[in-house]
Amino acid sequence: MKKYIFGIFVLFFSFFFSVAYGQSNKEIKKDYDEIKKEISTLKNQIKTKNSLIDSLIHRDRAWKYMFEGGGFEKRIESENKFWASEAKDFQAEVKRDNTYVLILLMLLAGVTGGAIIIFFTTYKTKVSKILASEIEKVKMEINKIITDTHKKAKEDSEELASQIENEIIETLAKVANTSKEEMKAIIENQREEFQLINRAKIVALVKVGKDAGFISDFFDKYDFNKNNILILTEEEYKERKTEADTYDTLLINNENNSFSSDKAIIEEYIKNAKNKVCFYFGALRVDADSEKSNFASTRTTLYIQLLALLRYKKLMLD
Known part of the structure; x- marks a missing residue:
């Protein structure tokens, strides 16, 4: 019986001890977690204080740096010099950059201006060539029109003149009681005679001025072209020999x-x-080269013989 009671007691005690031990473990674990939490909090506080201490150390160093070398004013002066130097260097750099920019802009403006000048010069040259070509075409067309018009007018006038001439020849032939062919030959002879005396360039040589009277009247009355007649005295002829030689x-x-x-x-x-x-x-009577000379001894034969010489010159020497 005692054994059973002892066994029950042992069992009860074991149970109670187990419950007490379990409860104790829970409390211990709880206390452990709280201690661990407090330790973590302390670590954070220590870390914060370390950061603050580092900040204070840096600030102390900064203050020492600012005040070393003779005080705050000297430090300010040193800082002003430093920043003045920095500002001067910055201004120099800006000025240099501005110079580069200005040079670049000038080069760009020069290139642009040159390109514009070349463009307008080329454009002007091209336009001038086109205009010149068009003007030349218009001139050619106008010249062609004028030439064709003159040609047509000449053909028409020649045809009209030929018709009128034929009518005149027929009328004159009837009046003269001769054939149309004979009258036409007479008219052709008169036309040739007129051309000979109108185109003849004659220099007349006289001894003195008074001897020029008859020769001057002769040229006037026979309708020689006064612009082609030159009358010189012997002295004048010698002085103007070069000019006189230019006459036929x-x-x-x-x-x-x-x-x-x-x-x-x-x-x-x-x-x-x-x-x-x-x-x-x-x-x-004089002896002269018969192939290039002729003569007349009287006034009545002067015109006929002179005309014969002019006709010979035209047919054989011109």
Whole structure:
């Protein structure tokens, strides 16, 4: 019986001890967690204090740095010099950059201006060429129109003139009681005669001024072209020999031996003449080159013989 009671007691005690031990463990664990939490809090506080201490150390160092070397004012002066130097360097750098920018802008402006000038010059040249080409085309067209118009007008006028001429020839032939062909030959002969005396360039040589009267009247009455007639005295001829040689025909007036009674003198003038042909008027017979000269001894034969020489010159020498 005692054994059973002892066993029960042991069991009860074990149970109670287990419950008490379990409860104790819970409390111990709870206390352990609280202690661990407090330790973590202390660590955080220590870390915060360390950070604060580091901040204070850095600030102390900063203050020592600011105040070392003679005080706060000197430090401010040193800082002002430092920042003034920095500002000066910055200004120099800005100025240099501005210079580069200005140079770049000038180069860009120069290139742009050059390009514009080249463009407008090329454009102007091209436009000028086009305009010149168009103007040339218009000129050619206008010239063609004018040429065609003149040609047509000339053809029409020639045709009209030919019709009128034929009618005139027929009328004159009836009046003269001759054939149309004979009248046409007479008119052609008159036309040729007019052309000969109108185109003839004659320098007339006289002894003195008073001897020029008849020759001047002769050229006027036979309708020679006054612009192609030059009358010179012997002295004037010698002075203007070069000019006189440019005329086609030399006429020497020796009517009544007014120029000279010595035929050698006359022949010398004819020989030295640079004109194409020479004509001698006078009764004194002279020897001259028959291939380029003719003569008349009287006033009545003067025009016929001079005209014959001019016709010969035109057909054989011109």
